[in-house]
Amino acid sequence: MASQRISVKKTNRRFFAYFWSILILVLVILIALRWGASVAAWEVVLDLRVPRVLLALGVGMGLAVGGAVLQVLFSNPLCEPYILGISSGSAVGVVIGLSSGLSWNFGGLVGTSFLGALAFAGVLYWASHRIHRSGLGKGRSVLLLIGVMLGFLGNSLLALWLALGDPTEIQNASTWFFGDLSRARLSGAIIVVTLVVVICAAICSWSSQLDALLLGEEEASAIGVDVQLMQKTLIGLTSILVGLCVSGGGVIGFVGLLVPHGVRRWVGASHRDLLPLCALWGAIALVFADWVSRWLWRPYELPVGVVTALVGAPCLIGILLRDVREVD
């Protein structure tokens, strides 16, 4: 009887978690479509705001889910898509594209940034393969360090370009380096959202294995999880996801870090609910941050990455300090 009551309570809690998340997402989308730099004329809403909101939805979902998965894979709560250097690879791709005179579309700079992200993710994947073959016990921390080094390498290449590049191109790309959703086109946004949803669904199918990994690699292997296969598959999928998000919206930090932390505190660590709710709250966070970035100082537009960092960093410090207090 008591277990039945607990089960009903749990189901109710899950239902309300999804209900409130969807409700808030709809509300945030309506706000983002209604208010902007100018009066909400139909052509402005349809041609500019709808693609932008769609892109923010896709990128927010992808970054949050990517962050949640990477935190489990690397057993590091501070791990997020950027720490593995994938975003730096993407930025290097943009720089190469700019130097080749390409423009912002899927065949141009978005394509080269995606290839840059995949190239760095490829190095990461190859390194993970080598680490597992050599049997290094602390493979995950080694991989994390390799990610950080890749980030340094990418940033150095960017600094080189900033020192020697054409000032006009540097100016054009500078907003992208701090996150920029203003380049959204309807067709591109639909492609990003579709691919992100498909990849997120694929990641969600690994939920029970991810739950097992929370117990530790050895314990997960003991209950029949192919840890190596899971790690390789999820690193690959997350890299594609992050590459897609960075190429679509630029370098946006803290969504992948803050959203999984907040949702985990709310619904617990079980990935069956954690991942879909991360997707919803990632979308809410980025649609809202993008709206703030274009509404607050209109007609000026702030880079959305600046808004997420300004809100995200203090929030994260607050969460971590509360965790420390609870442990004490």
Added chain:
Amino acid sequence: MLFFLAAALIVSTPVCHAQGVIDAFGVQVELVSRPRRIVTLAPSLGEMVAELLGKDLSRIVGVSDRTDFPAKLKQATSVGPYHRFNVESVLALRPDLVLATADGNPRDRVLRLRELGLPVLVTQQTNLSDIESTLLLVARSLGLIERGKQLAQEFRQGIGEIERKFKSEHSLRVLMQLGDDPLIVVGSDSFLGDCLRRLGVVNVYAGASQAYPRPAREDVVSKNPDVVVILSFDENLKRNEEIRSKWLAFKGLNAVKTGQVHLVQMDELLRPTPRILEGLQTLGKKIYGKSENLR
């Protein structure tokens, strides 16, 4: 009867005929013959359009930030800074002509405006001759061809006078500085580089491959310019003096020895419009003020 009435109404209604204008990049832009809702995406373009329109400035409905000449343009709706103008603000103004520049407007945002179906005319001003061709192009887009020809001719004559006035037998070697940290100077293939050429001086960075190179300070010292011109966008006097004093510390520099380190804060010189003639006059007087070579 009704048919004839309708036909008579159609004939008597003033129609803005479409005209095809080819912009600085060879793109044909379809425009109405007399645009009434003009948006300019650079202060220089706002200034140029105002010069062409004369008193009829109500046709300019949107401008980029710092479009402050003539002062009446400050009342037009702002669409943000020229290097990050807001696409949504431009679209909301429903313009029938958008004037953009390849020298500062972000390329992807300009292309976005075209994708949204707005008639965008892109101009380019990489040297002083381009001001003349831009005047003619903008005048054509406004349906003011004769006025454009007149202003272009006046500008050409003004440049000729400046070239004659400041031609010197012994060319002074000049460094023109744009930024201080990092040090950014004017190269040859640039609008300001052309200004120096017209003033008959030698740009010490004329051989640089970039329009605005960023040399090390010791490289500038080794080139030992006779004149240093610091172009400043900053209105903070103390900061400007600090920038100037960095050069004054090099006592062996020709420019320091002869007191030829000048600070210049002039919109006239920084904006490619006919007003640049005033800027060139002032700059020429500063450079040649202490020289005996001036004709």
